[in-house]
Amino acid sequence: MSSLQPVRGTHDLLPDESRRHRHVEETAFSVARRYGFGEIVTPIFEFTDVFSRTLGDTSDVVTKEMYTFADRGGESITLRPEGTAGVARAFISGGLSQNLPLKLFYRGPMFRYERPQKGRLRQFHQIGVELLGVEGPQADIEVIALGYHILSALGLKDKVQLELNSLGDAESRAAYRDALVAYLSGFKDKLSKDSLERLERNPLRVLDSKDEGDRLVVADAPVLTDYLNDASRAFFDTVKTGLEAVGVPVKLNPRLVRGLDYYCHTAFEFTTTALGAQGTVLAGGRYDGLIGQMGGPATPGIGWAAGVERLSMLLEEVACGDRPLAVIPMGGDGVEALRVAQRLRNAGFAVEMGYSGNMKKRLNRANKLGARAAVILGDDELARQAVAVRDLDSGEQEEVPLAMLEERLARFR
RNA sequence: GCGGGUGUAGCUCAGUUGGUUAGAGCGCCAGUUUGUGGUACUGGAUGUCGUCGGUUCAAUUCCGAUCACUCGCCCCA
Numbered sequence: 105m106s107s108l109q110p111v112r113g114t115h116d117l118l119p120d121e122s123r124r125h126r127h128v129e130e131t132a133f134s135v136a137r138r139y140g141f142g143e144i145v146t147p148i149f150e151f152t153d154v155f156s157r158t159l160g161d162t163s164d165v166v167t168k169e170m171y172t173f174a175d176r177g178g179e180s181i182t183l184r185p186e187g188t189a190g191v192a193r194a195f196i197s198g199g200l201s202q203n204l205p206l207k208l209f210y211r212g213p214m215f216r217y218e219r220p221q222k223g224r225l226r227q228f229h230q231i232g233v234e235l236l237g238v239e240g241p242q243a244d245i246e247v248i249a250l251g252y253h254i255l256s257a258l259g260l261k262d263k264v265q266l267e268l269n270s271l272g273d274a275e276s277r278a279a280y281r282d283a284l285v286a287y288l289s290g291f292k293d294k295l296s297k298d299s300l301e302r303l304e305r306n307p308l309r310v311l312d313s314k315d316e317g318d319r320l321v322v323a324d325a326p327v328l329t330d331y332l333n334d335a336s337r338a339f340f341d342t343v344k345t346g347l348e349a350v351g352v353p354v355k356l357n358p359r360l361v362r363g364l365d366y367y368c369h370t371a372f373e374f375t376t377t378a379l380g381a382q383g384t385v386l387a388g389g390r391y392d393g394l395i396g397q398m399g400g401p402a403t404p405g406i407g408w409a410a411g412v413e414r415l416s417m418l419l420e421e422v423a424c425g426d427r428p429l430a431v432i433p434m435g436g437d438g439v440e441a442l443r444v445a446q447r448l449r450n451a452g453f454a455v456e457m458g459y460s461g462n463m464k465k466r467l468n469r470a471n472k473l474g475a476r477a478a479v480i481l482g483d484d485e486l487a488r489q490a491v492a493v494r495d496l497d498s499g500e501q502e503e504v505p506l507a508m509l510e511e512r513l514a515r516f517r
Numbered sequence: 518g519c520g521g522g523u524g525u526a527g528c529u530c531a532g533u534u535g536g537u538u539a540g541a542g543c544g545c546c547a548g549u550u551u552g553u554g555g556u557a558c559u560g561g562a563u564g565u566c567g568u569c570g571g572u573u574c575a576a577u578u579c580c581g582a583u584c585a586c587u588c589g590c591c592c593c594a
């Protein structure tokens with residue numbers, strides 16, 4: 105490798121891959137618009153506090169994965185590791201509480217100092233949505249349905265599975281946490297080293313441990329949904345029946361938890377088995393306490409984020425859009441070819457030029473570019489105020505008067 | 518952060534039990550066809566064998582370190 109390699113965990117999106125990313129983002133946004141979402145663009149960096157105060161101090165994202173630095177004014181700045189905190193900050197600083205409910209879509213790069221793996225980069229891209237200001241479970245249903253709709257529009261419906269759980273409200277979760285800790289403490293000799301640590305810092309995380317021994321212990325552990333109080337249970341029931349009503353297949357997973365501290369009630373993940381260890385493709389939940397905790401007016405919220413790289417890897421071939429026309433000048437100084445190319449571009453065609461070489465090379469290039477037809481400007485034809493138009497799929501060629509160019513080429517659009 | 522695997526041409530990979538000119542397929546370039554592509558045939562170019570260091574008469578090959586990728590853990594989308 106040369107020393108001109110990109111920084112570890114980053115890479116260039118060449119046109120091919122870039123097109124796939126764009127397809128994911130644009131499909132997502134066009135579906136989101138149908139649900140009433142508008143796009144918000146927040147800065148890529150924020151004051152470090154924005155993340156450290158909201159994501160929770162038990163999360164690795166905050167404790168060891170942030171790109172944090174002091175800027176020239178001595179402020180502690182962090183490259184955003186996720187999107188929700190920045191949107192919440194914008195909500196507060198922009199006084200958006202006047203406009204509730206608010207539906208926001210975002211996309212863009214995120215940064216985490218992690219060990220790179222397939223589908224896990226240090227600079228990666230997410231799309232996400234946040235629905236702010238709706239207390240009822242209709243919001244949860246609509247937001248999850250939107251996620252499912254986007255995955256369907258991307259052709260991934262059969263490759264993913266929605267897993268759903270409820271973390272309940274603060275009271276329910278505290279009751280459950282106590283019961284879980286009490287239960288797990290009886291098995292300290294059987295738990296893995298990782299899980300013993302989780303038992304101290306973030307006991308719910310023991311539930312989704314991959315360790316065999318942990319799983320045996322967890323199999324008989326108390327179940328979160330048994331500890332929901334009446335209000336939390338009713339909320340969860342509505343979410344379930346609502347998802348059924350809008351046709352989103354659900355698999356309940358009582359061991360599904362969330363990594364970041366601000367979540368409550370609904371937690372969900374669309375997962376796939378096609379990406380190895382990075383199986384989560386779109387995930388989120390409800391975060392009623394977040395905005396109040398950040399110093400804004402108490403405002404409920406729910407949202408999700410999805411990894412664009414992961415979605416892109418699941419996609420089949422993405423068609424590359426309109427096939428161009430190739431304008432091929434033969435002889436002369438090529439000015440006439442530029443004139444023709446410009447006319448066709450003004451008429452809405454994508455036009456490629458055959459820059460150099462003989463006819464064979466130029467046609468070859470046209471072919472590689474996937475051109476639909478070639479417009480050949482030969483001296484003979486030009487003398488008759490005409491060009492040769494070759495259909496590159498059928499091989500048929502005809503002479504077309506210059507005056508009728510746009511009209512006769514319309515069928516290649 | 519922890520443990521395993523890999524690194525040879527633009528791409529996918531073979532190979533060298535340490536020895537002089539390092540290979541294939543695909544791609545690329547050229548020709549067969551000087552105004553006609555895709556197919557076919559013929560020919561051609563291309564490598565600091567990831568990097569640095571060690572052992573050796575000799576290292577792409579063995580050893581060490583390092584960087585990157587990759588698989589699992591951790592974490593998470």
